[in-house]
Amino acid sequence: MVTFESLLSQYSAWFESVGRFLLTLFAVSLLGHLLVRPAVSRVVTARNPNNPTLVNALEQYTTVLFVIIAIPLATAAAGFGGLVAGSTMIVAAATLALGVAGQDVIGNLVSGLFLVADPDFNVGDYIEWNSESGTVERIDLRVTRVRTPADEVLTVPNTQLSTNAIRNPFSRGKYRLTERVLVGYDTDLDTATDVLVDAARADDRIASDPEPVVHVTSLGENAIELSARVWVENPRSANVANVDSEFATRVKRRLQDADVTLAPASAQRVDGRLDVSMEDGI
Template identity: 45%
Template sequence: MLGQASLPRWLTEMLSTYDQVLSELFWFVVGLVGVYLVGQLLVIPIVTRIVDARNRNNPTIESATRTYLRVVLAAFATLTGVVAAGYGSLLSDSAVIIAALTFALGIAGQQVFGSLISGTFLVADPDFNVGDWIEWGNGEGTIEAIHFRVTRVRTPDNGTIAVPNTELTNGPLRRPFGRDRFRITEQIYVAYYEDTERALMELRQTAQDGEAVLDDPAPETRVLNLGENAITLQAEFWVADPMDADIVTVRSDFRRRVKRRFDEEGITLAPPSAQLLSGEISVTEEPSELTGDD
């Protein structure tokens, strides 16, 4: 009868060591994946549905809720995995490790945390919402989504840029179409020999003829400047729902109507910079002195 063969001691110790590591890794994965799946499949949909019910037609709150819930869920799932792997007591008992981790995260993630806090302030701002047109620094566009680090903006040429939240909170931010109406200002130039009052009347009537132009407040016209070569007239009129109206098209239609109407009325627009001269020119011939031998 053959005796039972035993494994070498070094191999047994190595397997024992790896067995502990694999066991800790297994429980870490189980804890992390389990919590993440529960949160992703149950918690986030339920909380998002509740937030949507309380904030209807507010995509800003809806998008921000999903983003921040995912961040919290990922952090909580990781912490659960660490505890499941048996390192919970290490985190609770070792103040030095916690302080070191806090310091390292503070240095490495300073910009990220700053953007996160800035994103929170942007979400809480009632005048900053998805779908709004904004202007900042050298950029402009429509807000598409607000994330915990950046805000995604669609540019006028249909491009998409990711703007750091800190850039939007640290500098001036303009919302030209943030109200229920928007004022459009246009300037034209007429010749000095034209009837200014008649030109103002025709300009006002042209503004009133626009389909998108509001009757109240009524369009206004005024003489803005007396230039070297022309008189500057200014027209101001209002349009409703600036987010729905195509402001560029409204401006273009107004300019076309002005050109057509002034041509029909015989009013000269934007004369050339060259001056018109009038008067007489005379040429006086002076006798020349001839030199030479007689």
């Protein structure tokens, strides 16, 4: 008759090995989380005080690294090394299957490392890629979360951002806006230029260095195209869309006040013949 004591005696060594495995796995992971991770965070923060993206990412990677280190150590402490060594073909097959199934995940992990190591890619940056754009909110191990101008959150795989061209229009501290205006050929261009420049200087968010400039960019069939180029100060904190809209509104109003003809109607030439017939008695 099999009793509980006999079963316990029979499997006691196995239970002990499993206990050593779990204890070692937990101890090594806890060591990395409580001791090494804070130390890494302090060192990276001291050297990169303005790069929280790098700090947060390295904290996550440190935790994952210690979990990876803990697995073989726990296997050796539990005495499972011989079992693993005796199942080389099984381990190799499992490794191959895991690699094929997780290639996208591994690619995103590697891409995440490249993103956090890039000094020009940080949380808070406004980026544009493919047909999407938005502000980076968080860079995780697998994905990057981007908030769009429509206040939607995009979860973007890291490989998309690391393998595509990314435009960071605000990276140099200023952002250029271009406002195009069509005026009639009878317009005094000096007057129109002064109006455009004054409209730009009326907004403190528009930089004075470099100064606003106005160029004639096209001589159309019925109108002259003027392009006013201005630069927005601190585009990370300023609402660029609002600055652009308010600037365009001021330009329209001030040009109208200066009696400048905006977007004159196209002259159309009509060719043909009109026949008129008269009836008797009329």
